[in-house]
Amino acid sequence: xxxxxxxxxxxxxxxxxxxxxxxxxxxxxxxxxxxxxDLETFTxxxxxxxxxxxxxxQVRARLTKLDDEMLIFNHLEECVDYLQHEHVKKxxxxxxxxxxxxxxxxxxxxxxxxxxxxxxxxxxxxxxxRFGHQYISIYGQFDDGNDPRHDDEGLSEQMxxxxxxxxxxxxxxxxxxxxxxxxWFQLLLDILLRLPRNMADMSDxxxxxxxxxxxxxxxxxxxxxxxxxYRSSQAIWWYTNDSFVYRxxxxxxxxxxxxxxxxxxxxxxxxxxxxxxxxxxxxxxKETTQTAPFTVFRGQFIPIDELETIKNNVxxxxxxxxxxxxxxxxxVAFIYAGNGSRLPTHASVVFEIIVNNAGNDSQLLxxxxxxxxxxxxxxxxxxxxxSMGFMFRIISVDEYGLTWYVxxxxxxxxxxxxxxxxxxxxxxxxxxxxxxxxxxxxLIKMGELEQAEQFFGLMLNLQVxxxxxxxxxxxxxxxxxxxxxxxxxxxxxxxxxxxMLDGNEPHDPFMVTILNNLGLACLNQGQYTGALxxxxxxxxxxxxxxxxxxxxxxxxxxxQRKGQYVKARRYYRRALAIEQMYSTYSHFNSTSTYINLGxxxxxxxxxxxxxxxxxxxxNIYQQNLPPNHHLLAHxxxxxxxIYSEMNDFSRACDLCEQALQILMTSFHRNKDEHPLVIAxxxxxxxxxxxxxxxxxxxxxxxxxxxxxxxxxxxxSTTDPSLAITYNNLGMVQLKQGHLxxxxxxxxRALAIExxIGNAKDVAITYNNIGGVYDEQxxxxxxxxxxxxxxxxxxxxxxxxxxxxxMYMKHFKKARAKMVQNAKNDPSEP
Numbered sequence: 169x170x171x172x173x174x175x176x177x178x179x180x181x182x183x184x185x186x187x188x189x190x191x192x193x194x195x196x197x198x199x200x201x202x203x204x205x206d207l208e209t210f211t212x213x214x215x216x217x218x219x220x221x222x223x224x225x226q227v228r229a230r231l232t233k234l235d236d237e238m239l240i241f242n243h244l245e246e247c248v249d250y251l252q253h254e255h256v257k258k259x260x261x262x263x264x265x266x267x268x269x270x271x272x273x274x275x276x277x278x279x280x281x282x283x284x285x286x287x288x289x290x291x292x293x294x295x296x297x298r299f300g301h302q303y304i305s306i307y308g309q310f311d312d313g314n315d316p317r318h319d320d321e322g323l324s325e326q327m328x329x330x331x332x333x334x335x336x337x338x339x340x341x342x343x344x345x346x347x348x349x350x351x352w353f354q355l356l357l358d359i360l361l362r363l364p365r366n367m368a369d370m371s372d373x374x375x376x377x378x379x380x381x382x383x384x385x386x387x388x389x390x391x392x393x394x395x396x397x398y399r400s401s402q403a404i405w406w407y408t409n410d411s412f413v414y415r416x417x418x419x420x421x422x423x424x425x426x427x428x429x430x431x432x433x434x435x436x437x438x439x440x441x442x443x444x445x446x447x448x449x450x451x452x453x454k455e456t457t458q459t460a461p462f463t464v465f466r467g468q469f470i471p472i473d474e475l476e477t478i479k480n481n482v483x484x485x486x487x488x489x490x491x492x493x494x495x496x497x498x499x500v501a502f503i504y505a506g507n508g509s510r511l512p513t514h515a516s517v518v519f520e521i522i523v524n525n526a527g528n529d530s531q532l533l534x535x536x537x538x539x540x541x542x543x544x545x546x547x548x549x550x551x552x553x554x555s556m557g558f559m560f561r562i563i564s565v566d567e568y569g570l571t572w573y574v575x576x577x578x579x580x581x582x583x584x585x586x587x588x589x590x591x592x593x594x595x596x597x598x599x600x601x602x603x604x605x606x607x608x609x610x611l612i613k614m615g616e617l618e619q620a621e622q623f624f625g626l627m628l629n630l631q632v633x634x635x636x637x638x639x640x641x642x643x644x645x646x647x648x649x650x651x652x653x654x655x656x657x658x659x660x661x662x663x664x665x666x667x668m669l670d671g672n673e674p675h676d677p678f679m680v681t682i683l684n685n686l687g688l689a690c691l692n693q694g695q696y697t698g699a700l701x702x703x704x705x706x707x708x709x710x711x712x713x714x715x716x717x718x719x720x721x722x723x724x725x726x727x728q729r730k731g732q733y734v735k736a737r738r739y740y741r742r743a744l745a746i747e748q749m750y751s752t753y754s755h756f757n758s759t760s761t762y763i764n765l766g767x768x769x770x771x772x773x774x775x776x777x778x779x780x781x782x783x784x785x786x787n788i789y790q791q792n793l794p795p796n797h798h799l800l801a802h803x804x805x806x807x808x809x810i811y812s813e814m815n816d817f818s819r820a821c822d823l824c825e826q827a828l829q830i831l832m833t834s835f836h837r838n839k840d841e842h843p844l845v846i847a848x849x850x851x852x853x854x855x856x857x858x859x860x861x862x863x864x865x866x867x868x869x870x871x872x873x874x875x876x877x878x879x880x881x882x883x884s885t886t887d888p889s890l891a892i893t894y895n896n897l898g899m900v901q902l903k904q905g906h907l908x909x910x911x912x913x914x915x916r917a918l919a920i921e922x923x924i925g926n927a928k929d930v931a932i933t934y935n936n937i938g939g940v941y942d943e944q945x946x947x948x949x950x951x952x953x954x955x956x957x958x959x960x961x962x963x964x965x966x967x968x969x970x971x972x973x974m975y976m977k978h979f980k981k982a983r984a985k986m987v988q989n990a991k992n993d994p995s996e997p
Contacts, residue, residue, distance in 0.1 A: 421490035464494035467504030615797035659689035717746035731926035798834035931961035
């Protein structure tokens with residue numbers, strides 16, 4: 169007898185174009201360097217200085233309503249005491265008051281908090297608060313009262329991270345460790361360049377800029393001028409002008425803020441296009457002059473940890489994730505780098521970049537660079553501008569006094585594997601469509617679910633009522649819900665999309681997609697009859713054999729969960745044959761089927777074969793997906809359960825912990841509700857059980873049961889995963905001698921499992937009920953349920969399966985005890 173693992177299947181989803189949960193209202197604030205971070209990951213404290221008044225009480229009431237997790241203190245000492253006792257790592261501190269005393273200045277706060285092991289600290293001072301319809305806007309105030317528009321040093325003091333580095337903001341990606349993420353970001357840029365262009369879209373950019381600078385009259389004038397006069401031929405001029413364009417665009421790329429990137433989409437396209445045109449003109453001139461390699465420079469003030477990444481990666485590759493401004497003038501670069509003494513957490517760096525200048529026309533079109541002096545607002549700086557996504561080989565890193573000097577070489581050729589992956593993903597997700605929803609679909613595939621949510625939120629605001637294209641939007645948002653484990657909402661959106669297609673041809677590929685996705689939602693809800701109905705209908709209407717492979721794999725998952733293993737294997741093998749026939753790169757399309765087939769082999773006791781399939785899937789995911797993508801948790805979790813079956817509990821626990829860490833990061837907003845998080849907690853608890861840590865295991869199972877009942881609103885009697893929890897709770901109660909509780913939970917599990925008809929699961933529960941009666945000394949009922957377990961299991965499992973042998977062993981022992989008990993009973997004739 170033992171606890172039951174949660175099976176982590178990966179059902180295929182077919183996306184034609186690809187949880188829009190609202191959650192808490194966010195408070196939007198201008199962060200250091202203008203970055204916007206996920207404030208829900210920070211401890212948020214408002215430090216109110218000075219006497220309270222009626223206005224402040226109104227502010228406090230509204231603030232508490234909008235952000236009930238914001239802590240409010242009146243004294244810095246209270247704040248310090250709280251941080252000390254709660255072990256806070258990430259803090260956003262807002263200091264307010266009509267007359268802010270000097271003791272609450274920037275350096276005082278840094279000194280007070282220095283010893284509290286903070287990893288991220290942001291401090292903002294405010295002079296007024298404005299309440300909007302859904303959020304609070306907070307506007308900064310400088311320590312010295314200088315106008316930041318005319319004082320670069322004052323601007324640095326306000327906008328810089330005080331003593332700590334914001335880890336979400338990266339201007340340089342380490343390709344040695346993150347080549348895959350680099351490729352995905354390049355594809356994101358390719359999608360932006362392919363989106364339909366409409367000058368009306370420029371209003372999105374203007375609206376975002378006004379929201380950021382609505383209290384800055386100088387910048388507001390520039391925004392108004394931009395709106396009145398901008399033409400696509402002026403993109404380079406506006407980018408090089410000291411204005412909102414440069415700051416907001418580069419900030420968005422550093423933080424990968426999809427809201428701003430999307431709002432700036434038209435300007436990004438214009439800037440890229442004009443740069444490519446200038447580069448092509450230069451290319452023609454170069455063909456007649458045979459220009460030799462040349463060198464450009466860039467001065468920059470960068471975080472220490474980013475410098476360490478560069479130092480530790482000499483010989484490797486780095487990339488830029490935004491447009492890169494450089495100069496032919498080394499002196500200008502040193503001016504921009506500073507003297508290295510401004511902040512202990514940052515370093516002055518001058519980059520020397522050697523450009524081969526031998527690129528062909530196609531390379532210039534994909535990643536252009538050019539001397540832009542005659543198009544620039546700063547013609548005296550002799551600026552070379554590189555488009556986003558350039559790669560550089562690090563040649564050397566040297567220190568000269570207070571400045572670091574980094575030599576780079578433009579890398580035109582990339583590794584063959586990166587070429588193949590990039591080509592595969594581009595064919596799969598970009599070249600097939602230029603629909604605007606492609607961007608949201610891409611973000612889902614990239615695992616950036618929160619950014620996808622932001623994007624689809626924008627799309628919802630732009631939708632036209634009763635427009636047939638809304639069906640595509642509802643399908644895309646439905647898939648986002650499926651990935652987040654919100655199957656009810658996903659199903660509702662798929663049904664809405666399908667209803668909008670009423671009257672379309674039944675063979676419409678998009679209708680086939682929605683039917684498959686409806687089946688996927690039913691499958692994850694344990695509604696197997698409904699799932700089969702949708703999958704069969706989708707296959708009947710489909711004209712694409714490649715698309716059918718996904719449906720065959722999904723049907724295999726249904727039959728597996730119903731305990732019909734022969735049918736399940738047949739459908740998996742059929743899907744795999746088609747997927748491998750059409751796969752063009754590393755069998756990526758086969759990973760879901762590998763995982764599902766591996767789970768089937770695991771259930772049949774073929775652990776070596778199962779482990780091989782899971783490892784194959786994990787290897788493909790690691791080569792093709794960004795690090796910490798939530799799909800990586802699927803094979804990791806299942807591999808952990810294989811090692812648990814093989815009694816290697818240390819390895820099992822390590823793999824499940826890796827899976828849990830990925831899932832908690834990916835789904836941090838709904839981690840207590842996501843089925844995969846709950847399944848992984850269950851698997852960790854089974855390992856505790858196998859190691860005889862029954863108290864810890866019971867506590868975890870009780871927590872899981874509470875979460876599931878809350879999700880199902882205490883009404884579900886058909887959720888298969890609930891049966892697993894009842895069973896596991898019963899097992900741990902049995903081990904602790906709580907026999908009545910154990911029997912009640914096993915009977916609850918059986919009531920859910922019998923209608924589903926999975927013979928293997930039913931056999932396990934029969935066996936566990938027999939075990940409770942055995943411990944109670946009721947050997948007649950023990951023998952009866954052990955016999956039921958054996959007979960039920962033989963209908964689906966091979967004769968040599970360990971479970972078959974165990975059930976027979978339990979049956980024989982119970983019968984022997986019953987016979988011995990009869991002999992010892994003097995009342996028996």
